[in-house]
Amino acid sequence: MEKRPKEMKALLPKRVNTTELESTLGLQIGSICCELRCNDPEILRKLQDVYRNYLVDAEPDVFVELELTSRLSTSKISSILTRSRYIRHGNRFRSSGRLLQGQYDLDSRTVKITGEKALIDPDNSTNLLNQLISVSYYSACKMKYGTNPPAMLVHACGILRNGKILIFAGPSNIGKTTIARLCSDRQGEVFNDEILLMSRPGVNGKGVIIQNTPIIGDLLPGRNTTAPLRCIFLLKQNNRTAWRYLDKAEAYLRFMRQIIGPSCVGNYDKKTAYSIMADFSSEVVKSIPIYELEFNRDSDTLWRVTDELEGITGAEYLN
Amino acid sequence: MKTIYPVQKDEVIWRRIGDAIVVIKEDGLSSHTLNKTASFIWELCDGNLEINEIAKRLNERFDVSLEDAQADVHNLIEELTTADIIKKSKGKKDKIRY
Structure with missing residues (x-):
């Protein structure tokens, strides 16, 4: 098991009582409730623990049935995963190497997956839980809202600071977790260091709302809560810390690349998937200031620079 | 000279962002950002206007001579064709022949 950092403890809420184990769990992902069923009590117990902030008792939008097997060693699975790809045929899908296979039924909103236990085990560093969450979310959105999800998953670290969320977006290894670790309790509250849900601007007459997700990054996800978005920083590592406005076209393109593609059961064709992402990015760019943030991993400078922006409304940029 | x-191209996705148009290819990786003039030309590339007609409209809309407009349109269409985001059709879209 990959050792989790000490800072993680600061993100964890109180433990819930998991002694009364049920065979299913309801998982909240934004406006979606995903019911997970699993034939393995040990795994279900671990999932209940990892997702304890996101367990809900609500009418499920999608049912995911997991039938887990233990045919292969963890190292063998990791080896296969690196070159694995997914094959779809009608309402069935499987990974090459036969690590998992499954089928879905849109009428009953059910996805059945048979796969190796290690792929779902939170203790295994190469598990596919985050992909499962993402696909479950977008699948349920497609069933519930069609091609217009009310919120999209974005590759970003979120920091709640002065009542609003600062988003630090960027690809893997750009420094999202570093920023989360540079955030002490005095400086703000870390929502998530990997992926957040961002609402479309103006949904319910509000601005952009950020909702935390049960996505596991290097840190475990924090509270299951929402907050209004202040601004978006697109990260760039450098030997100094500084920000600049991005022109809208550049912001649109770069932000779009941080949106998690809407992969789902009954997958969209490529053009539809990119169109959904393009629409979302263009809506966000018109509503929210987007800056490029170079940073050199120095905490004091990072928060001083972000504080500079507190006095800037972004109105000039948005006009 | 051929008309x-x-x-x-059907596969591309484009959105107007401010004064610019951003075109994304189907692979989602390659993109082209068109300035104000190029965006004007792009929006006229609907398969129903011939290149000289597009140049004429450019000449009417912007402060550019007809000769310069023709050269600009020709060059841009060549560039966008090479970029694989425009097709050159020999007929109008409603009776298209590639």
Whole structure:
């Protein structure tokens, strides 16, 4: 098991009582409730623990049935995963190497997956839980809202600071977790260091709302809560810390690349998937200031620079 | 000289962002950002206007001579064709022949 950092403890809420184990769990992902069923009590117990902030008792939008097997060693699975790809045929899908296979039924909103236990085990560093969450979310959105999800998953670290969320977006290894670790309790509250849900601007007459997700990054996800978005920083590592406005076209393109593609059961064709992402990015760019943030991993400078922006409304940029 | 009706390829996704148009190819990786003039031309590439007609409209809309407009349109269409986001059709879109 990959050792989790000490800072993680600061993100964890109180433990819930998991002694009364049920065979299913309801998982909240934004406006979606995903019911997970699993034939393995040990795994279900671990999932209940990892997702304890996101367990809900609500009418499920999608049912995911997991039938887990233990045919292969963890190292063998990791080896296969690196070159694995997914094959779809009608309402069935499987990974090459036969690590998992499954089928879905849109009428009953059910996805059945048979796969190796290690792929779902939170203790295994190469598990596919985050992909499962993402696909479950977008699948349920497609069933519930069609091609217009009310919120999209974005590759970003979120920091709640002065009542609003600062988003630090960027690809893997750009420094999202570093920023989360540079955030002490005095400086703000870390929502998530990997992926957040961002609402479309103006949904319910509000601005952009950020909702935390049960996505596991290097840190475990924090509270299951929402907050209004202040601004978006697109990260760039450098030997100094500084920000600049991005022109809208550049912001649109770069932000779009941080949106998690809407992969789902009954997958969209490529053009539809990119169109959904393009629409979302263009809506966000018109509503929210987007800056490029170079940073050199120095905490004091990072928060001083972000504080500079507190006095800037972004109105000039948005006009 | 052949009559050419440039038409945006079906596979591309484009959005107007401020004054610019950003075109993304189907692979989601390659993109082209068009400035104000190029965006004007792009929007006219619907497969129903011939290149000289597009140049004429450019000449009417912007402060540019007809000769310069023709050269600009020709060059841009060549560039966008090479970028694989425009097709050159020999007929109008409603009776298209590639």
